[in-house]
Amino acid sequence: MNVQFKKGALDLCVMALLAQKDCYGFELASTVTKYIDMSEGTVYPLLKRLKDDKLVDTYLMESSEGPPRKYYRLTVAGRQRYAEMVEQWNSFIQGVKMIIEGRENA
C-alpha cells in the first residue's frame, strides 16, 4: 500500500488509540501494526512530533513486569485536534468514495 496514504492516516490512528486510553510505546506500535502493514518504528518519530506540538504528553507508571512504563496521553489540545481530524478524515473519505464510485456524474 502507498506509503503516503499510511503516513497520513497514522497520525489519526495513533491519536484514536490514545483517545480511547493512555498507552505505552510498544502497546501503541504493536496495536497499529496489527491492523496496518508498516514498521513499528514509524510510530516513535510520530509520537515525538505530537509531543513537540503539545498534542500528547507522557508520564511514567509502575508496571507489574519490569521497569516503569512511559505512557502517552492526549492533552486537551490533542483531543481537540483529534476531533477536528476525525471530522476532516470522514469528509475526505466520503469525497474520495464519491469520486471512485463515479457518483458525481450520476
Place this chain on the structure above:
Amino acid sequence: MNQQEFLSRLREGISSLPPERIQEIEEDIFRHFDEGHGAGEDDDTLSEMLGDPSALALEYVSLYVSDGVSNAPAVPLQMQTDPPHFPPAPELESQDNFSPAPAERSAFARTGIALALGLLNIAVVLPLALALFITWIALAITSFALVFGGVIGFLASIIDLIVPTGFSSFFFNINGVHFPAVAFFGSIAMASFGGLLGMGLWPAGKSGLSLMERYTRWTIAAINGRHA
C-alpha cells in the same frame, strides 16, 4: 539483529541531532525493546518489527528538520537557540541596510519565502549582480591595459628622446605625425589614469562582494527566521 546492533545503527543515523534529542530517542527505542521483552518477544523479532534502523533514523532527522526548531515548543530552550541543521541565523550588522528578518518561521512559511525570494533572486538580483560583475571586469581590464600601455609608451618615448628612432610613434601619433613630447606626457597620463581607475576598482569590488555576502545572509535569515 539484537538490541545493541539496532540501537547503534540508529545512533549512527541520528548523530547530527542535539545530544538531548538523541538521548530521548534512544530511551524510547530502549523502552520499546524492554516492553517487547516483557510481552515475550525476542530481539530479532522486535528489530524486524521496528524496521530498518537507518530508515527510522532518517524519519527522526527529517522530522526535526521539517518541523523546524522554531515551532516545536516542547523542545528545550537550549535546542532552540542552538539548532544543529541550519546555522543560527547570522546577526545582522548595525550598518546593515536590509530590514531585519522576523523572529520565527514555520516550515511552511520558510518554503514559501524561499520560493518567492528564489524567484526574485533569479529574475532580478542575479542578472543585476552579473551585469555589475561584468562591468567591473571590463573596467579592470581597461585599467590594466592603460597602465601596461602607458608604461610601454613611456619607456618607448624615453628611448625616443635619447635616440630619436620614432619608436614611440607606434603608440602616439597624431594624423601620422609624431610628437615625442606628447608621447612622453601622454603615456604618463595614461598610466596614471589606469592606476587611479584600478585603485578605485579595488575597494569597489570588495564592497560589492561584502554587499553580496550580506544579501545572501539576509536571504537565509529571512527564510529561516531569526532567533531573537
